[in-house]
Amino acid sequence: MKIHNFSAGPCILPPEVLNEAAAAVGEFNGLGLSLIEISHRSKDFVAVMEEARELTKELLHLPDRFDVLFLQGGASLGFYTAAINLLPTEGRAAYVDSGTWSAKAIKEAELLGKIDVVGSSKASNYDRIPTFSAPPKETSFMHYTSNNTIFGTQFASTPDAGVPLVADMSSDIFSRTFDANLFHLFYAGAQKNMGPAGTVMYAFDKEAMSQTGRAIPSYLDLTVHAGKDSMFNTPPVFSVFVTLLTLRWIKANGGVAVMQKRNEAKSSLIYTEIDRNPLFEGHAHVDSRSHMNATFRLLDESKTERFDTMWKSAKISGLKGHRSVGGYRASMYNALPLESVQTLVDVMQALEHEG
Numbered sequence: 124m125k126i127h128n129f130s131a132g133p134c135i136l137p138p139e140v141l142n143e144a145a146a147a148v149g150e151f152n153g154l155g156l157s158l159i160e161i162s163h164r165s166k167d168f169v170a171v172m173e174e175a176r177e178l179t180k181e182l183l184h185l186p187d188r189f190d191v192l193f194l195q196g197g198a199s200l201g202f203y204t205a206a207i208n209l210l211p212t213e214g215r216a217a218y219v220d221s222g223t224w225s226a227k228a229i230k231e232a233e234l235l236g237k238i239d240v241v242g243s244s245k246a247s248n249y250d251r252i253p254t255f256s257a258p259p260k261e262t263s264f265m266h267y268t269s270n271n272t273i274f275g276t277q278f279a280s281t282p283d284a285g286v287p288l289v290a291d292m293s294s295d296i297f298s299r300t301f302d303a304n305l306f307h308l309f310y311a312g313a314q315k316n317m318g319p320a321g322t323v324m325y326a327f328d329k330e331a332m333s334q335t336g337r338a339i340p341s342y343l344d345l346t347v348h349a350g351k352d353s354m355f356n357t358p359p360v361f362s363v364f365v366t367l368l369t370l371r372w373i374k375a376n377g378g379v380a381v382m383q384k385r386n387e388a389k390s391s392l393i394y395t396e397i398d399r400n401p402l403f404e405g406h407a408h409v410d411s412r413s414h415m416n417a418t419f420r421l422l423d424e425s426k427t428e429r430f431d432t433m434w435k436s437a438k439i440s441g442l443k444g445h446r447s448v449g450g451y452r453a454s455m456y457n458a459l460p461l462e463s464v465q466t467l468v469d470v471m472q473a474l475e476h477e478g
């Protein structure tokens with residue numbers, strides 16, 4: 124049965140990737156063994172890790188001075204890990220507060236030093252990307268969340284802060300192109316455009332590391348992991364493998380620029396309908412709208428039951444909005460076909476025509 128999966132994450136993955144992953148759990152590389160019952164130090168798995176790191180560099184056009192790691196702890200540990208590797212003991216960092224995940228990143232970084240929140244849209248329930256003021260002198264980096272999964276907002280382009288950037292790209296990595304030269308580090312939990320839950324990717328400028336004057340616990344020290352080729356301890360082998368399959372799929376489908384075009388076509392279809400259909404309104408300001416997560420609501424809540432019945436019978440799944448926004452959220456990650464968005468738009472129009 125074909126389900127239109129609009130889940131915010133974990134979320135839809137390409138069917139080819141799921142089939143190949145399932146096969147590898149049965150038997151990997153003709154070894155007579157499952158992918159998940161071989162040593163992570165075997166040549167078969169080391170090749171998986173190396174290809175995943177290399178393909179990330181290739182697809183994102185990372186400069187040679189960048190390294191890529193696949194670790195555990197999710198983006199939630201990334202909040203602290205990013206700060207402890209880059210914030211000098213006596214230094215300061217600027218943070219943009221554009222949603223729940225940004226606020227969590229700020230809370231973790233504040234454990235380590237002086238944080239200047241240079242912009243926030245909290246007062247309007249994060250319905251836009253805030254404007255931000257220039258970071259104060261001696262700021263080491265500015266951190267921002269490129270796409271706010273819960274509120275459906277996204278930085279339209281890479282911000283110009285006049286200082287190196289650090290970003291949580293959990294929900295839009297590999298969905299659009301950007302210039303990595305502006306960054307000291309970015310990180311992303313895998314479970315949207317990259318693969319299943321269980322690993323977090325860090326990409327960072329090696330030359331920006333080891334300058335904080337801090338003692339860093341081994342697992343949180345990105346240079347320790349880099350020195351061991353992302354094999355300091357047992358990596359999350361299944362997640363890294365499925366991530367590799369997804370990266371191969373992105374490459375085979377034309378790369379990140381092609382993903383971006385497809386994603387723009389999908390988001391344009393849904394936002395055109397939200398703006399046209401008198402029964403709906405969007406949550407995010409037009410200039411802050413996300414290409415990944417479209418948040419919207421019914422103007423007349425008495426139609427909720429009927430609309431919910433209609434989209435469920437159209438085999439749409441995962442459309443309920445996050446509790447802090449309400450309404451609906453259509454998450455349209457790389458693997459979601461345009462056809463699924465068209466199905467949702469058809470249901471919205473059918474509701475309108477019922478009168």
Ligand SMILES: Cc1ncc(COP(=O)(O)O)c(C=O)c1O
Pocket residue numbers: 132196197198199200224268270271272273291292293294312313323
């Ligand atoms: C933008 C963003 N940052 C961070 C997280 C937290 O990620 P994790 O669950 O991998 O810690 C999420 C989770 O959905 C997210 O969407």
